[in-house]
Amino acid sequence: MIRKTIIADFFTTVSFSQFLQSLYLMTIWLPFLRYWKDLEKVEWELLEHIDYFYNKTLKDERKVVSFYNWRSAIYHTLRMIWVWWKDEVIVSGYNCVSVSNAVLQSWAKIVYCDVDENNLRLDFDDLKSKITENTKVIIVQHTFGKVLNVEKIMELASLKGILVIEDCAHSLGTVVSSSGSLCLKGKSCIKWVVWRKCWDFAIFSTGRDKSISGITGGFLVVNNSDYFRKVEDIKKRQKMPSVLLVFRNLLYNVFGYLAYKTYDCFELWKVIIFLSRKLSFITEILTSSEKNCNFSEFDYSLPNSLAYLVRKELYKIGHYNYHRRRLAKIYNAKFCDFSYPIVLLKEKKKEVLNYFRYPILCKDRQDREELVRFMKKRWIILWTSWTWKNIVPVWTDLRDAKYERWTCRVSEDISDRIVFLPNHKLVTNKDVSDVINLINKYYGNVQAWDNKW
Numbered sequence: 001m002i003r004k005t006i007i008a009d010f011f012t013t014v015s016f017s018q019f020l021q022s023l024y025l026m027t028i029w030l031p032f033l034r035y036w037k038d039l040e041k042v043e044w045e046l047l048e049h050i051d052y053f054y055n056k057t058l059k060d061e062r063k064v065v066s067f068y069n070w071r072s073a074i075y076h077t078l079r080m081i082w083v084w085w086k087d088e089v090i091v092s093g094y095n096c097v098s099v100s101n102a103v104l105q106s107w108a109k110i111v112y113c114d115v116d117e118n119n120l121r122l123d124f125d126d127l128k129s130k131i132t133e134n135t136k137v138i139i140v141q142h143t144f145g146k147v148l149n150v151e152k153i154m155e156l157a158s159l160k161g162i163l164v165i166e167d168c169a170h171s172l173g174t175v176v177s178s179s180g181s182l183c184l185k186g187k188s189c190i191k192w193v194v195w196r197k198c199w200d201f202a203i204f205s206t207g208r209d210k211s212i213s214g215i216t217g218g219f220l221v222v223n224n225s226d227y228f229r230k231v232e233d234i235k236k237r238q239k240m241p242s243v244l245l246v247f248r249n250l251l252y253n254v255f256g257y258l259a260y261k262t263y264d265c266f267e268l269w270k271v272i273i274f275l276s277r278k279l280s281f282i283t284e285i286l287t288s289s290e291k292n293c294n295f296s297e298f299d300y301s302l303p304n305s306l307a308y309l310v311r312k313e314l315y316k317i318g319h320y321n322y323h324r325r326r327l328a329k330i331y332n333a334k335f336c337d338f339s340y341p342i343v344l345l346k347e348k349k350k351e352v353l354n355y356f357r358y359p360i361l362c363k364d365r366q367d368r369e370e371l372v373r374f375m376k377k378r379w380i381i382l383w384t385s386w387t388w389k390n391i392v393p394v395w396t397d398l399r400d401a402k403y404e405r406w407t408c409r410v411s412e413d414i415s416d417r418i419v420f421l422p423n424h425k426l427v428t429n430k431d432v433s434d435v436i437n438l439i440n441k442y443y444g445n446v447q448a449w450d451n452k453w
């Protein structure tokens with residue numbers, strides 16, 4: 001019998017239905033591959049989803065515009081705000097290089113702010129110390145779906161006349177309630193009532209490694225009427241990707257699914273991935289020029305077929321989140337009595353997290369490496385993409401990303417110790433039980449086990 005490997009993050013957003021949908025889009029649906037009605041519908045459906053208070057009046061008070069991905073959206077937002085080489089944009093010190101690249105390409109000066117080790121939010125004291133008279137924008141990142149309590153940042157920003165952009169790339173599906181009633185309907189919300197007069201832009205992502213996948217996709221929500229016309233102009237200037245590029249995106253779902261299904265079958269998955277990459281059948285999440293921060297193609301729009309996928313996924317977001325939360329609760333309950341591993345994301349009152357990732361902290365880098373090896377020997381592959389460096393992935397050139405070592409010590413420390421447990425939609429209760437047993441065995445944690453969850 002072939003032993004099943006439990007994978008924390010490997011084509012985890014691809015499912016059989018997405019595999020079929022992508023085939024359908026490349027064949028029967030071919031005439032609508034790039035242009036059709038889904039493009040327009042997806043924008044309002046997404047806004048409706050994120051905004052519990054959505055109604056006709058508010059509809060006129062904000063705009064939502066789709067982009068090829070999150071990075072294109074932030075790039076154009078910063079160009080629209082008209083940042084210049086002297087202007088500083090503050091971002092989280094624990095971040096993805098695609099964010100650094102887009103900020104640098106917009107000509108702004110990037111400033112990294114350290115994070116709080118308990119919840120990965122921007123460290124308020126460090127933030128205050130990094131604000132100068134040249135600070136023009138603060139990008140508030142809701143890392144791994146934990147929406148920050150940003151009132152303090154908003155207050156500070158409005159006092160100093162700084163624009164706030166919310167990076168909601170990880171937080172689609174998270175619900176935060178100011179009144180305690182917003183969790184109804186399972187819709188996501190970004191504290192609209194409290195913040196709508198404060199924050200200016202929020203950007204969501206539907207990339208393949210996010211909480212729902214349209215393979216790629218970025219959505220800019222504008223909450224500041226001064227920018228409505230400008231954002232319309234940007235939309236008009238966008239270029240539609242070629243048929244080939246759209247095909248390469250869709251093929252990701254096809255090859256990804258085949259690779260996942262053959263993971264335990266004589267290393268066949270490696271052949272599939274190697275060939276599809278080598279022959280450029282699929283698109284990459286990050287290009288090598290992005291890792292060196294000199295990628296500047298931000299003008300593509302979202303094609304209709306990918307908008308179609310996003311719409312399909314939006315219907316399922318509640319289901320995905322329910323599954324991930326359920327698994328996270330099991331992990332939380334089983335680890336809470338021990339010193340290690342440290343559980344990073346805990347839900348607070350009036351908060352429903354999407355648990356798009358389930359991170360834990362080890363003692364140090366060596367401990368993390370040993371844990372990963374220990375688990376791998378036992379057929380469990382933990383996810384390590386946001387480890388090794390605080391500007392991920394590991395191949396990022398920190399000098400090109402304009403990050404100076406030791407300027408965000410907590411972020412560096414976190415990236416050494418963090419690792420992610422399997423929690424995607426294909427992970428079962430039994431898988432979770434195996435993972436918990438092994439991790440507790442590794443740390444010598446003793447507990448009376450039962451698997452009746």
Ligand SMILES: Cc1ncc(COP(=O)(O)O)c(C=O)c1O
Nearest residue numbers: 069070071096098169205207217
């Ligand atoms: C926090 C964060 N923001 C933005 C992005 C960029 O999203 P996209 O892939 O849609 O450009 C990423 C990418 O992983 C990210 O982790």
